[in-house]
Amino acid sequence: MPGYDSSQFPAVAVTVDLVVLTVRDDALQALVIRRAEEPYRGRWALPGGFVLPDEGLDAAAARELHEETGLSGSDVHVEQLASYGAPGRDPRMRVVTVAYLALAPDLPTPSAGSDAADAQWLPVADLQAARRSLAFDHADLLRDGVERARAKLEYTPLAAAFCPPEFTIAELRHVYEVVWGDPIDARNFHRKVSTTAGFVTETGETSARDGGRPARLYRRGPVQLLNPPLMRPR
Amino acid sequence: MPGYDSSQFPAVAVTVDLVVLTVRDDALQALVIRRAEEPYRGRWALPGGFVLPDEGLDAAAARELHEETGLSGSDVHVEQLASYGAPGRDPRMRVVTVAYLALAPDLPTPSAGSDAADAQWLPVADLQAARRSLAFDHADLLRDGVERARAKLEYTPLAAAFCPPEFTIAELRHVYEVVWGDPIDARNFHRKVSTTAGFVTETGETSARDGGRPARLYRRGPVQLLNPPLMRPR
DNA sequence: GCAAAAGTGTTCTTCGTACACCCATGG
DNA sequence: CCATGGGTGTACGAAGAACACTTTTGC
Numbered sequence: 427m428p429g430y431d432s433s434q435f436p437a438v439a440v441t442v443d444l445v446v447l448t449v450r451d452d453a454l455q456a457l458v459i460r461r462a463e464e465p466y467r468g469r470w471a472l473p474g475g476f477v478l479p480d481e482g483l484d485a486a487a488a489r490e491l492h493e494e495t496g497l498s499g500s501d502v503h504v505e506q507l508a509s510y511g512a513p514g515r516d517p518r519m520r521v522v523t524v525a526y527l528a529l530a531p532d533l534p535t536p537s538a539g540s541d542a543a544d545a546q547w548l549p550v551a552d553l554q555a556a557r558r559s560l561a562f563d564h565a566d567l568l569r570d571g572v573e574r575a576r577a578k579l580e581y582t583p584l585a586a587a588f589c590p591p592e593f594t595i596a597e598l599r600h601v602y603e604v605v606w607g608d609p610i611d612a613r614n615f616h617r618k619v620s621t622t623a624g625f626v627t628e629t630g631e632t633s634a635r636d637g638g639r640p641a642r643l644y645r646r647g648p649v650q651l652l653n654p655p656l657m658r659p660r
Numbered sequence: 661m662p663g664y665d666s667s668q669f670p671a672v673a674v675t676v677d678l679v680v681l682t683v684r685d686d687a688l689q690a691l692v693i694r695r696a697e698e699p700y701r702g703r704w705a706l707p708g709g710f711v712l713p714d715e716g717l718d719a720a721a722a723r724e725l726h727e728e729t730g731l732s733g734s735d736v737h738v739e740q741l742a743s744y745g746a747p748g749r750d751p752r753m754r755v756v757t758v759a760y761l762a763l764a765p766d767l768p769t770p771s772a773g774s775d776a777a778d779a780q781w782l783p784v785a786d787l788q789a790a791r792r793s794l795a796f797d798h799a800d801l802l803r804d805g806v807e808r809a810r811a812k813l814e815y816t817p818l819a820a821a822f823c824p825p826e827f828t829i830a831e832l833r834h835v836y837e838v839v840w841g842d843p844i845d846a847r848n849f850h851r852k853v854s855t856t857a858g859f860v861t862e863t864g865e866t867s868a869r870d871g872g873r874p875a876r877l878y879r880r881g882p883v884q885l886l887n888p889p890l891m892r893p894r
Numbered sequence: 895g896c897a898a899a900a901g902t903g904t905t906c907t908t909c910g911t912a913c914a915c916c917c918a919t920g921g
Numbered sequence: 922c923c924a925t926g927g928g929t930g931t932a933c934g935a936a937g938a939a940c941a942c943t944t945t946t947g948c
Contacts (some may be wrong), residue, residue, distance in 0.1 A: 436713045439669040440745070440756050479670045479754065483745040509743045509758045511674070511717040520713065522674050522756070524743045596899080614938065616901060638899025639945035653894065657937070660887065830927075848911065850928060872926025873918040891910070 438511075439521045442486045443474030443564065445507060445571030446495065446528040448547060449588045449604045454575075455547040456568060457495060458560070462544075465517050466561030470553065472568070473545065474523065487526040494545055495530075503529045503587035507571055515563045527571045529587035579605055581655040583625050586646040594633045594641035595619055598626070608659045618656065624649035672745075673755045676720045677708030677798065679741060679805030680729065680762040682781060683822045683838045688809075689781040690802060691729060692794070696778075699751050700795030704787065706802070707779065708757065721760040728779055729764075737763045737821035741805055749797045761805045763821040813839055815889040817859050820880040828867045828875035829853055832860070842893045852890065858883035 446457035458470035473494040477486040483506065488499045504526055511522035550572055553559055560568065578584050585601040586593065599615045619625050626644035633641045680691035692704035707728040711720040717740065722733045738760055745756035784806055787793055794802065812818045819835040820827065833849045853859050860878035867875045 435673040435710055435753075438672065438674045438711065440672045440674060476669055477672065477745065477756070480747050482747060483743060483756070506742055508740055509717060511711065511758070513714045513716060519669075522711070522717070522758070524745070524756070594900090611938075611940085612899085613901075613940080618937085620901090635946070636899080637947080638897080639901080641900060654936075828927090845911075845913090846926085847913080847928075852910090854928090869919070870926080871920080872924080873928080875927060888909080 437520065439519060440477045441474050441521055441523045442477060442483060442490055443472045443523045443525050443567055444487060444491055444494075444504075444528055445472060445525060445567055446491065446497075446502075446530055447550070447571065447575055447588075448530045448532050449601050450532045450547055452600075452604060453549040453551065454572070454605055456550050456553060456571075457545055458548055458553065459494065459545045461561055469561040470548065470559055470564075471561040472525075472564045477524075483524050484526075487524075487528075491526075491528055497528075497530060497533070501530065501533075503584060507567070507574060510563055510567065512563065523567075525567045525571070527574055529575065529584060531588055531590050576605055576658070579656070580658055581652050583647060583649060583652060586626070592629055592631070592643045592645055594643060595626070596641055598644075602656070606658055610659075622649075622652060623647075625652065671754065673753060674711045675708050675755055675757045676711060676717060676724055676760060677706045677757045677801055678721060678725055678728075678738075678760050678762055679706060679801055680725065680731075680736075680764055681784070681805065681809055681822075682764045682766050683835050684766045684781055686834075686838060687783040687785065688806065688839055690784050690787060690805075691779055692782055692787065693728065693779045695795055703795040704782065704793055704798075705795040706759075706798045711758075717758050718760075721758075721762075725760075725762055731762075731764060731767075735764065735767075737818060741801070741808060744797055744801065746797065757801075759801045759805065761808055763809060763818060765822055765824050810839055810892070813890065814892055815886050817881060817883060817886060820860070826863055826865070826877045826879055828877060829860070830875055832878075836890070840892055844893075856883075856886060857881075859886065 444457070448455050448457075457473060459473055461467055461469050461471050473490055475486075475490050475493075477483060481489070484504070487504055487506075491497055491499070491502065491504065507525040507527040509522060509524045513520065515521065550568065553568060554565070579602060585598055585605070588601045588605075589597055595616050596612065598619060599610055599612060602615070603610055624647040626647045629643045629645055631643040633643050678691070682689050682691075691707060693707055695701055695703050695705050707724055709720075709724050711717060715723070718738070721738055721740075725731055725733070725736065725738065741759040741761040743756060743758045747754065749755065784802065787802060788799070809818075813836060819832055819839070822835045822839075823831055829850050830846065832853065833844055833846060836849070837844055858881040860881045863877045863879055865877040867877050
């Protein structure tokens with residue numbers, strides 16, 4: 427990079443795209459927007475848009491998330507995922523996109539109150555089964571985002587990002603079961619979560635009932651890394 | 661992104677930068693180039709450069725690596741690290757860089773035979789200790805790259821990327837000790853590596869001596885993921 | 895009381911850690 | 922034979938897996 431001519435550089439547009447995941451109706455779901463214009467008219471696309479001239483990448487991701495979903499950064503975990511810049515990925519021009527992964531709780535207002543009224547949640551399994559349902563290379567972004575989310579549940583307490591601020595251990599377990607697609611022993615999971623220092627903190631309240639003994643309510647704990655991690659069934 | 665005007669977009673340059681790491685002289689070292697021009701004249705910079713108009717990101721990283729070090733992709737493990745695009749990170753213009761992490765063996769021809777004759781290996785510890793020795797935000801890239809490398813040694817067989825094609829288990833252990841900065845029990849490490857299926861494959865040869873009983877030589881095994889992982893001392 | 899879900903205790907086994915011990919070579 | 926590093930065996934303890942069992946609620 428030393429001594430390059432700052433008036434002469436390849437014309438590239440930079441965007442951010444968001445893989446926004448949630449757990450709804452016993453399924454891992456992603457936020458998608460139906461494209462109204464060519465190319466890929468009628469296909470689903472991930473929310474995203476240009477990075478503004480004086481805006482950092484994280485800020486652009488947070489802004490797009492807010493514009494397209496009404497979600498603010500404090501509700502949702504957002505982290506950078508990866509960048510995608512294959513020359514032909516957008517037929518109109520050279521676009522390099524920085525993808526972000528966002529994990530959101532299943533909010534009462536799913537995706538309303540925003541510009542994109544046509545944004546909606548769809549099960550990841552459906553999007554991945556229907557070949558070519560996603561525009562551009564967004565199937566790649568989705569695959570990588572889901573893979574990252576699955577991996578991160580193992581060694582971080584991020585499953586709580588899919589839960590409301592207060593949650594029961596059973597709700598947390600349900601997140602793991604949906605994201606990993608495997609049943610988990612409730613008893614061992616309970617012990618693991620409640621004995622790992624800093625994973626969750628007890629509120630003292632108990633939950634609304636759904637059948638049996640009331641469950642204690644917890645909030646996210648202070649730790650960022652689970653050590654030792656939770657083991658995913660192989 | 662639906663329906664944007666492809667002739668009107670913010671002027672952003674896209675580059676790739678490389679965090680190239682190796683293990684040399686009992687230290688984790690990074691490849692750096694002394695800057696001859698302003699800004700940051702005289703400081704160290706990571707190798708990198710513009711992404712060409714019809715070039716993918718991975719291809720740009722591989723090209724820059726080859727141009728600046730003579731290393732080809734088959735010798736070295738290269739993976740995307742993260743992207744950095746803070747508005748002021750390059751004072752001349754808006755530059756978004758896609759950082760790559762490369763892990764190279766300690767080659768006999770360190771960084772010669774290339775454009776950048778001023779490229780050289782420096783210990784990561786020295787670069788991180790000397791505040792402001794690195795140009796731009798390259799200290800961030802280096803920190804993130806080192807962190808990624810340390811983490812990846814735990815759950816992938818990538819330590820072998822720091823070794824020549826054939827290596828002894830002691831050489832592999834030395835990589836772990838240098839990258840993690842902690843001594844490892846040679847006996848348990850030997851058992852772990854040799855009993856984890858697919859981590860390494862025996863060649864049948866034995867190594868040149870350095871004191872004791874000759875060591876068997878191994879090559880990289882076929883597995884991509886270590887399961888269970890190696891535990892890093894905490 | 896019964897069903898259902900929360901939460902605890904116990905056993906078995908696996909695996910990391912520590913370290914004693916043997917092997918193969920050079921000097 | 923001794924020093925040096927390579928490689929194996931074994932005992933201990935921590936932690937996951939499986940599951941019996943108790944607790945607390947609604948009906």
